[in-house]
Amino acid sequence: MNSMFTIFALAACLGAVAVVVSQSIARMAFWLIVSLGSVAGLFFLADADFVGATQLLIYVGGTLVLLVFGIMLTASGPYMKIETSPAETMVAGLIGLLFLFMVFSTISGVDWEVSKQQILAATGRPDPDQVVGFNDNSEGNTLRPLGFAVLGLRPDRDLASGQNTSPGYLLPFEIASVHLLVVLIGAAYLARAKRRRDVA
């Protein structure tokens, strides 16, 4: 498991670096696939099948295809390139290093063992004998809890104790879908052919 984690993590990092280094947009898109696909692989390793598949479907299968489609429709020359000036590289590198420092200091500041115990105490240790779905628990049963949570049921939280009475993901889910609908209607409105209106 650990070696697979190393492979995927390395691929994700190297892909991300290659995105930054390469100048052709199509190659960037390819390296972005490598990077995002490896992140999906990390999700699969963490038994989060649903999140991994969503990552593949939305980012790799959807967003990147649209990106390349956009390049193909708009490019004037054969291969579109982005040239970065040294100043831009300097500024971007500086910001990147600052961000890395922030993330690193945050992560190293957390006592993982304590927080792991806290999480286990709050959510309960998963019971290996318990069979909820078709699969064993060992094989990533994240789908059913996710489905419950979207419906507003949180079986992993103790609602009676009054600590966390979150109603699940129903509200954010609905807000996101309404938001998408608004965007869709707006896009259709902007893109439709303008009809000339004769003013009498």
Added chain:
Amino acid sequence: MSITLAANSIAEALDGFTVPIVGWEIPTGIALSIAAIIHAVLLFHVFAVCPAAFIWLERKGSARIQDRLGPTRVGGRFGWLQSLADGIKLIQKEDLCPPVADAFLFKTAPYVVCLSSFAAFTFLPFSHGWVAVSADCGLFVMLAVLSLEVFGIIMAGYSSGSKWSLFGGMREAAQMVSYEIPLAICALIPVVAAGSLNLGEIGDMQGGHFGNWFMFHDPFTFVAFFVFFIVATASCKRAPFDLAEAESELVGGFHTEYSGMRWSYFFMGEYASMFAVCGVASILFLGGWHTGILGLDGALEGLRAEGAASAGFSIYGYLANVIGAVVFASKASALVFVQIWVRWTLPRLRIDQVMITCLKYLVPISCFLFLGAVVWPLVLVLTTDESTLWPEPLGARVAVGMASETEVKSAPVPVELPDWSIHEPAAEVSAPDVERESLTVGLNNVEVRQ
């Protein structure tokens, strides 16, 4: 025993096993890797044999349908040598890369196509429990992985440095982005009827009489099967939707500049994903590995149950699974044959017609079918007080092997509306009782999880 034949059971067998002569003990990590390699190699053979068989079938079919004389005469007995000769020819060819092409992308594109359709086989169950990865959202993962294939084709089209390839790639992108919507919606319709995204579970639910197949579950799923099949044909870019490689307009479309093995990788990917998509169609709608004949299926289920009851390896359970795999493969191959038949019979559409077919017809139709399939069980229960159209007892919701051990805990998903649409194994329980029972089971489940 784990429900998946998968890596787990092989890994368990290997874990701690001592190699006879050398005397090493196999550690867990290596046992897991060996198990994974065994699965990958097995699946790779399916992936490699599919194209060979289907290209042979395509040749023969096209020859019979269009009076082409060649394929009916050459290539050994029944022409089986032809695919082999093709393979040898393709390996010998020079691996060309045009000077104007983006060499790196040009060379990697075929692998992207091949890998994504190969990876889809990981989630495809071939028989009860015969699946490499039995993911809880297997169908979702599989569709996600299959959708990556487009990217390889777009990359090939873009990086070839040829206008024909670019047009082919662009058409492919436009076609894929629009056809994925009805594909996903149509795949959801049997999922709604089943209440599960696990392909193995969906397949297992359709045992017994062929009325249990989700195709015959209600009128909406019946139509949905045909819509799904059309969309699946389009998503494999098969004629009449093969605009990305329309040879009458675009020379060869996205693969104009390719030759030799790289060219053939595209076609290996295409034929393999035809089989994968048809396999999904036969699991979702056509009962997967079940024969659809009540007596025969009952006997096979009995064998499986016997296999599940015995602790170790059972020849009966294995035999039943082999028969199941044969049934599954023949269903999927029959669907592939229909795709071939359609390809050599219907003329190619124009690109605007392809887009109109999808956006103006298939998307609304599939949305309507989805709505209908959701409402259907409610209407049926309210009007006739029956949960299904068929008088026959329906297939068990949970696999036979699992049902005996974990009867209570593995009962239907609690929150899902009471099991109206779902097959109830217990015939003597009346509908309201079933409803109350499944709700209480749901509450139990919630409590257990706390």
